[in-house]
Amino acid sequence: MQLNLSPNIADPDGFYEYLVDSQREMGDEAANRMNARLILILANHVGDARVLREAIRLAATSGGRPD
Amino acid sequence: MFQTYSYPEYAYVPSAEQVEGRTMRHPVVIIGAGPVGLTAALDLAARGVPCVVIDDNNTVSVGSRAVCYAKRPLEIWDRLGLADRFIDKGISWKVGKVFFGDRQVYQFDLLPEGGHKCPAFINLQQYYLEEWMVEAIAAHPRIDLRWKHKLISLRQEGDHAILTVETPDGIFAMEADWVIACDGANSDTRRMVGAEFTGQFFQDRFLIADIVMKADFPTERWFWFDPPFHRNQSALLHKQADDVWRLDFQLGWDTDPTEEKRPEKVIPRVKAMLGDDVEFELEWASVYQFACRRIGQFRHGRVLFAGDSAHQVSPFGARGANTGVQDIDNLAWKLALVLKGQAPESLIDSYHDERAFAADDNLLNSTRSTDFITPKSAASRRFRDAVLDLAGVADFAKPLVNSGRLSAPTPYANSALNTADAGEWAGRMSPGTVCADAPVTVRGKPDWLIRHLGQGFTLLSFGDAETVTANGVTALPLMVGRDLDDAEGLVAARYDGKPGTCYLIRPDQHVAARWRSFDPAAIAGALARACGAEGAL
Structure with missing residues (x-):
């Protein structure tokens, strides 16, 4: 399996709204904790170690440059 | 201040009914001579309905205001014989670029499908649009456009409304079978009928400026998130006719609107954006804030609301004037049939059903864009910046970038006026959908x-x-x-x-x-x- 970076979310604006709304009532720390939990939940869903490592490497950069 | 445009001043003409002191009943009175009210008059007249338009002012829009006109309103104006002039003078564009910080992260092409008469979008100053509609109206015997007529009160009887109107000659009364309120987001008419106007108010301010510049920037829409020349805010650059460019700067909530529109404040911001060596003249500047809200009912007895008086959206996506003109497209033929006795009065209720549905779709899109452009919390800002960050390197993030979803017509998918399909159909032309050109x-x-x-x-x-x-x-x-x-x-x-x-x-x-x-x-x-x-x- 390869990391899929092509658009794969059916309703991007609806998804984004749902995501941001889910933290609307949270303080910043609570939102950060939620993000960490969300990453772990989604990582478990993906499962594949190679894909996860590739995703982690991409996320560690900013627009492809070191953050 | 304006070097590219001189404002017409229209004459106040006393009406016979006021001079002679006789109360007349008009089939339709339109309140407000902006793009929506003027379109209403032309559409009704084209369908054989005489109407009176009243406006408390005597000129056109000050400043370029609405600017972006989408394909569907152009098609409506084409039906009314106006679009060619707008398209000839306007700037057609289709490429938009989105920058984050100092780099481009996304580019879109509106890629208008070939084989349509009207372009996807044109940019044209609102004053041209209004001036040319006023000219078309002057040539139309069924339309009586009256300047310096201010509506000061309105009451309704069962089958008509009574309007009290003030002119330089004093106060008089008019009666109307139907009233169309096109008097904008701060509609007095809406207040007079006691209608609700609710939604979300955004705590942010934006500076818009028109500058004249003979620069060879491409004819594209450029949108910046957090640019080096305007940190932590957004900015927009757009070309209009006559080498006039529209600039838009997000200012934040804690700014003084009077102070911010002074040339001494505006010019340095423009220089920071364009560079010190670019020559330009400042033509017009204004500071605005916005809300996303709509009227509960588009119909209040014999008073119908259209345009910003019925729904106010954020400017991202060019959904204001564009949807207002589509309100009229929906309303004019219905009103004409009812006035001719060819349809029951209840047909007018479908105006609310169809256009409130469209307004809700517009409000949803406009609210989402606003939330993306002006994040309300650190958590939301983090997601926004992450999307922009990734959009430069991963295709999946591009559809999440939201610098405004540009106005497209909302199909009346569930309208009671539709008859459902039988059988299998390919393509997009299902009942309730606007006809594709070819x-x-x-x-x-x-x-x-x-x-x-x-x-x-x-x-x-x-x-x-x-x-x-x-x-x-x-x-x-x-x-x-x-x-x-x-x-x-x-x-x-x-x-x-x-x-x-x-x-x-x-x-x-x-x-x-x-x-x-x-x-x-x-x-x-x-x-x-x-x-x-x-x-x-």
Whole structure:
């Protein structure tokens, strides 16, 4: 399996709204904790170690440059 | 201050009814001579309804204001004979670029499908649009446009409204079977009927400036998130006619609007954006804040709300004037049928149903764009920046970038005026959808399909068809292969036009119903339903 970076979310604006709304009532720390939990939940869903490592490497950069 | 445009000043003319002191009953009085009110007058007049337009001012829009006009309103104005002039003068554009910090992260092409008369978008200063509509109205015997007429109160009897109007000659009363309130987001008329206007108010301010600049920037929409020249805020650059450019700067909430529009404050911001060596003149600047809200009911008895008086959106996506003009497209033919006694008064209720549905769609899109452009919390800002960050390196993030979803018509998918499809259909032209244009030839000359729709009800047919009448309303056949030729095959392609196919098209160029063969009884039923007949088959 390869990391899929092509658009794969059916309703991007609806998804984004749902995501941001889910933290609307949270303080910043609570939102950060939620993000960490969300990453772990989604990582478990993906499962594949190679894909996860590739995703982690991409996320560690900013627009492809070191953050 | 303006070097590219001089404002016309229209004469106040005392009306005979005020001078002679006799109260007259008008079929329609329109409040407000902005783009929406002027379009209303022209559309009603084109459908045979005389109307009076009153406006408390005596000139056109000060500043470029609405600027972006989308394909659908251009098609509506084309039906009214105005679009060619707008398109010729306006700047057509289709490429948009999005920058985050100092780098471009996303580029979109509106990629207008070929084979449509009108472009995807034009940029044109609102004052040109209004001035040319006023000219068209002056040539129209059915429209009485009255400047320096201010509505000061309104009350309703069962079948009409009584308007108290103030002019330089004092106060007088007018009566109207119907009133269309096109008096903007701060509508006095809305206050007079006590209508609710609720939604979300955004705590942010934006500076808009028109500058004159002979620069060779490309004709594209450039949007910056957090640019080096304007940290932590957004900015927008757009070209208009006459080398006028529209600049938009997000300012934040804690800024003084009076202070921010002073040239001493504006000019350094423009220089920071364009560079010190670019020569420009500042023409106009304004600071605004915005809300996303809508009126509860578009109809209050005999008073109908259209445009910003009925719905206010954020500017991202160009959904204000564009949707207001579509309100009129929806309303004018219905009002004309009701005034002629060819449809029940209840047809007017479908105006609320269809346009409130469209307004909600616009508000949803506009609110989402606003939330992306101006995040309300650190958590939301983090996601926004992450999307922009990733958009430069991963395709999946591009559809999440939201610098405004540009105005497109909302299909009236669930309208009670539609007749549901039977059978299988390919393509997009389902009932409630606005008709797609296509190139055609008429007697050997190149022409456009949409120009042949919209005078009344039309039966667009790919086989034999005849005039159908229901309750005194007729639908006239427009036969492909007889009345026009589908030279490039795009009419058949866009309408899934297998031989025999027949579409019933409303006067606002929306599909009401369609069949695989010409069936006069079914068409009469659908025609009656589209005219609001109760219990129509």
